[in-house]
Amino acid sequence: MTGGRRAPGPLVLLGVAAVVIAFADDHPLVLAAAAGGGLALLVAAPGRTGRLFILGGLVSGLTLALLNPFVAAEGDLILWRGPDVPVIDLEVTVEEVLAGLAIGLRLFAVAVLVGAVLAHIDADRLQAQVARIAPRSALTCALAARLIPTLERDARAIAEAARLRGVDLASGSWGGRARRAAPLALPLLGSSLERGLDIAEAMTARGYGAGPRTRLPERRYGRAERVVLALGVALAALAAAALALGLAPYSFYPTLDPVLEPGPVALAAGVTAILGAAALVLRRLP
Amino acid sequence: MIAAAAAGLTFAYGDAGAPALDGVDVELAAGEVLLLEGPSGEGKSTLLRALCGLVPHFHGGRFSGRVTVGGHDTLSTAPARIARLAGMVFQDPEGQAVLGSVGRDVAFGLESAGVPAAAIPGRVREALDLAGAGHLAHRAIATLSGGERQRVALAAVLAPRPPVLLMDEPTSQLDDEGAAALTAALRRLADGAGTAVALAEHRPDRARAVADRALAVRGGRIEAAAPEPADPEPPPPAPPGPVLAALEGIDAGHQGARVLRGASLELHAGQVTTLRGPNGCGKTTLLRVLAGLHRPAAGRVLLAGEDVTAVPAERRFPRVGLVGQDPGRHLLTERVDDEVAFALRRLGLRGAERRARVAETLEALGLGGLEARHPLDLSAGQRERVALGAILAARPAVIALDEPTRGMDPARKAALAALVRARAAEGAAVVVATHDAGFARSAGDVALEVAGGGLRPAARHAPAEAAP
Numbered sequence: 001m002t003g004g005r006r007a008p009g010p011l012v013l014l015g016v017a018a019v020v021i022a023f024a025d026d027h028p029l030v031l032a033a034a035a036g037g038g039l040a041l042l043v044a045a046p047g048r049t050g051r052l053f054i055l056g057g058l059v060s061g062l063t064l065a066l067l068n069p070f071v072a073a074e075g076d077l078i079l080w081r082g083p084d085v086p087v088i089d090l091e092v093t094v095e096e097v098l099a100g101l102a103i104g105l106r107l108f109a110v111a112v113l114v115g116a117v118l119a120h121i122d123a124d125r126l127q128a129q130v131a132r133i134a135p136r137s138a139l140t141c142a143l144a145a146r147l148i149p150t151l152e153r154d155a156r157a158i159a160e161a162a163r164l165r166g167v168d169l170a171s172g173s174w175g176g177r178a179r180r181a182a183p184l185a186l187p188l189l190g191s192s193l194e195r196g197l198d199i200a201e202a203m204t205a206r207g208y209g210a211g212p213r214t215r216l217p218e219r220r221y222g223r224a225e226r227v228v229l230a231l232g233v234a235l236a237a238l239a240a241a242a243l244a245l246g247l248a249p250y251s252f253y254p255t256l257d258p259v260l261e262p263g264p265v266a267l268a269a270g271v272t273a274i275l276g277a278a279a280l281v282l283r284r285l286p
Numbered sequence: 287m288i289a290a291a292a293a294g295l296t297f298a299y300g301d302a303g304a305p306a307l308d309g310v311d312v313e314l315a316a317g318e319v320l321l322l323e324g325p326s327g328e329g330k331s332t333l334l335r336a337l338c339g340l341v342p343h344f345h346g347g348r349f350s351g352r353v354t355v356g357g358h359d360t361l362s363t364a365p366a367r368i369a370r371l372a373g374m375v376f377q378d379p380e381g382q383a384v385l386g387s388v389g390r391d392v393a394f395g396l397e398s399a400g401v402p403a404a405a406i407p408g409r410v411r412e413a414l415d416l417a418g419a420g421h422l423a424h425r426a427i428a429t430l431s432g433g434e435r436q437r438v439a440l441a442a443v444l445a446p447r448p449p450v451l452l453m454d455e456p457t458s459q460l461d462d463e464g465a466a467a468l469t470a471a472l473r474r475l476a477d478g479a480g481t482a483v484a485l486a487e488h489r490p491d492r493a494r495a496v497a498d499r500a501l502a503v504r505g506g507r508i509e510a511a512a513p514e515p516a517d518p519e520p521p522p523p524a525p526p527g528p529v530l531a532a533l534e535g536i537d538a539g540h541q542g543a544r545v546l547r548g549a550s551l552e553l554h555a556g557q558v559t560t561l562r563g564p565n566g567c568g569k570t571t572l573l574r575v576l577a578g579l580h581r582p583a584a585g586r587v588l589l590a591g592e593d594v595t596a597v598p599a600e601r602r603f604p605r606v607g608l609v610g611q612d613p614g615r616h617l618l619t620e621r622v623d624d625e626v627a628f629a630l631r632r633l634g635l636r637g638a639e640r641r642a643r644v645a646e647t648l649e650a651l652g653l654g655g656l657e658a659r660h661p662l663d664l665s666a667g668q669r670e671r672v673a674l675g676a677i678l679a680a681r682p683a684v685i686a687l688d689e690p691t692r693g694m695d696p697a698r699k700a701a702l703a704a705l706v707r708a709r710a711a712e713g714a715a716v717v718v719a720t721h722d723a724g725f726a727r728s729a730g731d732v733a734l735e736v737a738g739g740g741l742r743p744a745a746r747h748a749p750a751e752a753a754p
Contacts, residue, residue, distance in 0.1 A: 005387075005426070056497050124390040142385060150380070160727065161616045165676065166603035167631040190662055194615075198381025201344055202338055205376075206384065206442065207369035207398035216393040216406045284445045 004046030005122035006282070007218070007225050008129060013232035014278055015117035017233075019219035020239045022269060027248035029259060031105045033268040037275025044283040045119035053115025060111070068100025069093070074253040099252035120282060128215060135158070143199060144166030147192065154191045158184050203218045224285035228278050235274045242267055289450045289482035290314040290337050290372060295330060296506075297341055306332040308506035310351070312543075316452065319472060321497035322486040323511045324668035325695040327447035329503040330486040331377065334452040337484065338372040340664045358521070366450035370399050372450035373443035377666060377693065379435035379459065380612070383427045388438050391427060395446045414438075414446035416475075418467050432459040432611065433565040440468070444475075451475070455693050457492050461564050462579055462723050467495045469722035488695045489722070499645045523709065523731040529591075530715040531576060531684045534586035538571050545571050545581070547739030553674070553684060554717035558706055560730035561719040562744060564731030567736045569719035570611065573686045576717070591686065604633060607682030611689050614661070614669025617676070622648070622664070623657040625672050629680040647679040650705055652698070667693050674702075678709070685709060685716045691725045703729035 022034040042050035075093025082090030127142035159169055162184060169181050203209075223227065242248060248264035251257050295310040307329050312362045314320055314337070322330050335341040339360035342349040353360040373395070376382055385391040392410045401409060413429040414420045419437035422430065430438065436459045443451065451472070457465035473496040475481040486503075490511070494500060500511035520551035528634040531553040538546045545568035553559055561569045574580035575587060578599035587595045588606050599606075619625045626644045635643065648654050661669055670693065678685070685706070690697045699722070706716050706729050720726050726733060 015712055123389065124385045124387045157616045162618060163579060163600040164608055165629040166600055168600045170598065182616065191615055193383055194662065199384060201340060201414060202376065202382040203384055204365050204370055205338060205340060205374045206395040207366050210366035210369060210398060213397045214400050214403050215397055216390065217403050268572055
């Protein structure tokens with residue numbers, strides 16, 4: 001474990017199984033379980049990188065939820081009827097609204113699951129594993145990932161340098177703040193280019209490209225990683241069963257299916273239990 | 287046995303008219319520790335880069351003469367191959383980490399050198415221990431302090447056990463005990479493994495005891511090092527004027543960990559107060575609280591009697607001026623004179639008055655003639671002085687400097703000490719956080735130590751400080 005981060009294998013398995021379930025099943029309970037589990041995993045993650053995924057998932061999910069009633073033309077229970085306009089459907093039904101919310105929930109669930117996996121895994125260990133297949137691409141990605149927090153720190157330091165010289169970046173309208181902050185983009189760009197050169201020089205000085213490389217052996221999985229691996233296997237089995245047996249079918253049109261059917265409830269409970277347990281384990285165990 | 291040598295080495299960067307190195311002849315023997323002294327920007331870093339082939343391969347420029355490392359001519363050997371013979375530690379530890387975790391980053395050089403996989407973990411542990419960073423093995427680089435990063439950068443270079451070690455100010459961010467441990471470790475490497483060490487230092491006092499030879503690089507040429515200067519007698523302390531700033535019962539920290547607990551401080555007009563203490567004791571946090579960049583969890587900040595605890599940094603301008611660590615990285619404009627004029631424009635100074643103030647500030651900091659240069663084209667030391675000028679030009683009543691002597695040669699340090707004392711004499715209250723005991727002695731009127739979350743008086747002649 002490095003800085004609270006974990007080996008990628010178990011978490012990627014867990015995340016992929018959860019995403020497969022979120023894509024394969026339309027049932028709102030199952031989607032809610034996947035989203036809730038993803039949020040629990042994110043809360044258990046070190047650092048604050050997950051916030052971006054929550055925000056991105058919310059914005060894109062809500063956008064899709066809002067759009068769906070105007071692009072779908074199905075459902076029996078009419079909520080509102082507007083004038084006739086070509087292309088756009090201005091007859092909004094309860095079914096379209098709920099189907100839109102389910103689509104949005106799926107997108108949100110996938111975003112937080114991806115964010116949670118990325119927030120938990122050790123980028124260097126992921127790079128080392130990808131490097132077995134594509135060494136240069138893996139290193140490029142690792143360097144880009146490493147530069148993001150550096151860039152964040154530089155941006156903060158540049159903003160502070162401006163504030164110490166009287167530039168108010170925090171009050172006034174959003175437009176005003178953006179106008180005052182815009183000139184700081186140029187020094188930030190210069191600083192990031194310089195950092196890139198520094199790293200290239202450091203890599204050269206440490207012999208990168210001199211010949212065939214060896215690899216630091218992977219550490220064995222710790223207790224938490226072993227438990228998460230077992231939970232990932234269980235979730236993958238659940239995903240396979242859901243796909244094969246069609247455990248959680250759900251139809252929004254023409255009328256809504258009943259929600260509390262045994263199959264979907266069991267699947268949602270399984271997803272919640274597995275992701276919740278994984279979050280607990282990642283938070284508590286070394 | 288000669289491990290590395292330069293003969294008739296002359297080198298000029300890009301379009302630069304004057305060469306950075308001018309006819310350098312130097313030999314580095316196996317088992318020798320060579321100390322390189324000399325002013326900032328006069329060729330020490332360039333010489334070290336030439337000894338590992340980065341000059342001219344990575345930087346380009348006009349190169350003549352011959353450099354050999356382990357018998358290999360650096361001009362006809364790729365620098366990545368020279369890396370197996372000569373390891374280089376750069377000035378800025380921030381830019382040297384390739385990977386995100388300490389263990390992986392230290393392993394990078396071993397992987398590049400093709401060290402068998404099974405041997406890598408042991409070599410990583412050994413190098414980290416040697417650099418005094420064994421406790422950092424499982425940390426993420428992003429969470430390390432400057433001093434910790436410097437130790438990790440050193441471990442990364444030590445791990446492949448190169449026969450030649452080139453080190454550019456490796457102690458600049460270490461406290462005294464850390465620096466002493468490092469130089470002792472270098473001596474052991476030279477004696478035990480026969481490693482040849484070339485060490486560029488602006489604080490030669492930290493390395494002279496372990497060095498076999500000391501040379502100076504001045505104007506791109508090799509000269510004999512000047513004898514160690516006698517410690518100057520500190521000036522008599524200035525009498526305190528009225529209190530311009532006060533911190534009362536400050537509690538502050540990061541992510542739940544309080545580094546300051548009930549810390550109180552008064553800064554008087556006319557006096558320079560120095561803060562010392564090991565890495566991570568809260569010096570930087572204290573200055574950030576004073577400047578309004580860090581909101582304390584408890585306590586009050588007063589400026590000339592006014593409670594400004596809730597007032598953000600931009601509204602404490604121009605009463606407080608803070609120059610933080612590594613300020614040369616965070617300059618805002620594309621010309622040196624614009625950078626210094628930035629704050630003056632905010633103050634509404636116009637035309638001739640502004641130009642005069644800029645010229646006066648640049649002259650005081652030894653930056654005259656660089657007005658039209660882009661800050662990124664300057665040396666690290668010059669950039670730090672530009673950042674200092676950008677704050678001092680606004681003539682803040684309270685001046686706070688965080689490790690201002692990092693990377694400064696002794697002459698510049700003496701000039702800075704004179705400058706801050708002059709500002710204090712004009713009525714400013716100055717506070718300086720520093721690891722540099724010599725600077726603290728020559729600049730300070732009041733010496734304080736940050737310890738246990740609070741401040742306590744320290745002797746003005748305090749020698750080494752406690753280790754972290």
